[in-house]
Amino acid sequence: MDFLTFMSVFLLLISTSCYGLSENHHGDEEGGLLVVAPAKQQKEFDYFLLALLWPGTLCQGTNHCCSANACCRSNATSMFTIHGLWVNYNDGTWPACCNNGSNFDIKKITPLLGGLQIYWPSLSCNLESTCDGGKGLFWAHEWEKHGTCATPVIWDEYTYFLTTLNIYFKYNITKILIEEGYIPSNSEKYPLGGIVSAIQNAVRATPLLVCSDGAVQELRLCFCKNFEPQDCPNNVTPEEACPRYVSLPEYVPRKV
């Protein structure tokens, strides 16, 4: 699909109201967080979730370097990077690996690779699991696990990555926080409520933050199927929950 065709589909989708498209289709979840089922049995998802990573926190755990690992880049990555565009059910579960015939093919996203390397890098040297039980790139994991379940809104790999980049650029969370005085720092702590309010004001929806040892590790934005922002359900586990005051560590390039 070329860019103009994509934008036409995108604009068509955003002209439809959020709630008109968001029906609750689930009903046979199994109580766990992960529901994996063959495509034919898969219920349609309820909402999108854009998961962003904070390298300043995640890269603190880096103990091995390689060229694929953005934690090892010499220029500081002082911005949220993309984890993935996920599709969830309203009850906190999500579908995964919905189309085994749709294995990741890097050739399909050639025009996007420059942007993906900067804004959607791997923060690890390890390969990730793929839906056929193998190992592959971070992008392969995200497309196969989450992207293949985004039908009927997103049907193909190129549109999955382009849509994710578009939403990421539209809601520039790093810029929103810096403008409100939430500057990456290895000494400051910030009120969680202040960070949430800054994003609510800019995006008009409530994000969800995930922490590790009191440091912001991930920030999630939720969207209706027409990509209008919606509040994220507060369904993080107690281990992932953020304290009332959080840190936003500065990225320190690794030398390992």
Ligand code: U2P
């Ligand atoms: O939170 C741990 C991992 O579970 C998957 N996850 C979490 C929340 C959610 O709403 N949807 C979802 O898929 C993510 O798995 P990954 O994409 O990393 O394999 C998340 O990292």
